[in-house]
Amino acid sequence: MKDIAAENKDLPMSLLQNEGNTSVVPLRWEKHVLYLLDQRLLPHEETWLAYRSARDVAKAIRNMVVRGAPAIGITAAFGMVLAAYGLKHKDKALFVEKWLEEAAFMLQARPTAVNLKWAVERLKKLARRHYELSPGDLAAILEKEAISIWTEDVRSNLAIGFHGQALLPEKGGVLTHCNAGGLATGGYGTALGIIRAAISKGNEINVIADETRPWLQGARLTAWELIKDGIAVTLVVDGAAGFLMQKGRIRAVVVGADRIAANGDVANKIGTYTVAELAKANNIPFYVAAPVSTIDPVTPSGDHIPLEERGAGEITSFAGKEIAAPGVGVQNPVFDITPHHLITAIITELGVLTPPYGPGIYACFS
Numbered sequence: 001m002k003d004i005a006a007e008n009k010d011l012p013m014s015l016l017q018n019e020g021n022t023s024v025v026p027l028r029w030e031k032h033v034l035y036l037l038d039q040r041l042l043p044h045e046e047t048w049l050a051y052r053s054a055r056d057v058a059k060a061i062r063n064m065v066v067r068g069a070p071a072i073g074i075t076a077a078f079g080m081v082l083a084a085y086g087l088k089h090k091d092k093a094l095f096v097e098k099w100l101e102e103a104a105f106m107l108q109a110r111p112t113a114v115n116l117k118w119a120v121e122r123l124k125k126l127a128r129r130h131y132e133l134s135p136g137d138l139a140a141i142l143e144k145e146a147i148s149i150w151t152e153d154v155r156s157n158l159a160i161g162f163h164g165q166a167l168l169p170e171k172g173g174v175l176t177h178c179n180a181g182g183l184a185t186g187g188y189g190t191a192l193g194i195i196r197a198a199i200s201k202g203n204e205i206n207v208i209a210d211e212t213r214p215w216l217q218g219a220r221l222t223a224w225e226l227i228k229d230g231i232a233v234t235l236v237v238d239g240a241a242g243f244l245m246q247k248g249r250i251r252a253v254v255v256g257a258d259r260i261a262a263n264g265d266v267a268n269k270i271g272t273y274t275v276a277e278l279a280k281a282n283n284i285p286f287y288v289a290a291p292v293s294t295i296d297p298v299t300p301s302g303d304h305i306p307l308e309e310r311g312a313g314e315i316t317s318f319a320g321k322e323i324a325a326p327g328v329g330v331q332n333p334v335f336d337i338t339p340h341h342l343i344t345a346i347i348t349e350l351g352v353l354t355p356p357y358g359p360g361i362y363a364c365f366s
């Protein structure tokens with residue numbers, strides 16, 4: 001069988017290296033096998049898990065082996081390629097029916113990051129357009145498209161970095177929440193892409209990472225990938241942001257997004273809204289960095305974005321040990337909505353959007 005990935009000269013890794021950038025990537029695609037870096041084990045273990053079926057890929061997304069909106073979208077796309085290669089039906093109608101069942105299962109993996117839906121719908125549209133092809137040929141076309149989704153994401157991140165770096169201070173603390181870096185995207189990152197671009201231009205930025213309870217994406221992932229890149233990073237507990245702002249130790253905030261509504265409201269990791277309110281109260285710019293694939297133009301406002309809630313055990317236990325009082329009630333919403341009026345600018349690959357966001361978002365799709 002042809003190895004399309006090996007033939008594709010524009011693969012994200014080479015793209016990153018050609019541009020003189022370094023960054024970890026969360027996935028590899030080799031000879032019809034998807035490899036995911038198990039982000040649950042970072043920073044202490046770098047384990048790559050092999051995936052050969054769409055169902056297993058959907059479960060990996062659900063279980064946080066891979067996370068971060070664009071990375072979830074790219075992963076889901078490769079999951080749908082695996083589904084196409086794995087379906088042996090010669091009968092075309094049956095093939096399509098079964099493939100769409102896999103797509104429906106994939107779409108249930110996580111609800112908030114719109115990139116997952118965006119990527120799966122993009123492949124469904126392509127499959128509809130090439131309905132006349134044999135299952136094998138259709139699978140090959142879907143594979144090319146998944147590789148394009150990945151490559152385009154890396155290109156978008158490089159462009160976001162270019163547009164966003166001009167907004168960061170020449171010197172001082174820049175706070176980020178969760179992980180919006182190479183691990184959360186096809187490579188390079190959105191929020192961390194901007195920080196990478198500013199630092200490589202010579203800005204003396206002190207990156208401050210919120211630890212991001214309960215999965216500790218800041219402490220484990222943001223810190224790990226920046227240190228790997230030679231970028232100094234300071235870890236703080238989530239509750240420290242307001243104090244550091246009051247003391248003048250934070251000059252700007254830059255975060256990623258899981259979904260941006262048509263009016264500019266942003267769903268992102270729980271705690272983002274709190275940071276945005278604090279930034280407003282302390283007169284500090286609050287930036288959101290995301291590719292256009294994270295914008296959901298048919299969702300009018302944050303009120304309509306489905307927000308994931310996860311199990312109580314993520315909060316009541318830590319590193320496999322029970323830490324909360326037995327019998328305590330728990331709520332574990334994992335995303336929140338930052339209203340558009342708290343956001344100074346949204347940085348996409350197409351440029352910098354400023355309030356009012358409606359017209360700029362509309363223009364991204366026209």
Ligand code: MRU
Binds near residue numbers: 067
């Ligand atoms: O639960 P996670 O780790 O998938 O949440 C990730 C985030 O909230 C990121 O900030 C967001 O997906 C942007 S990633 C470029």
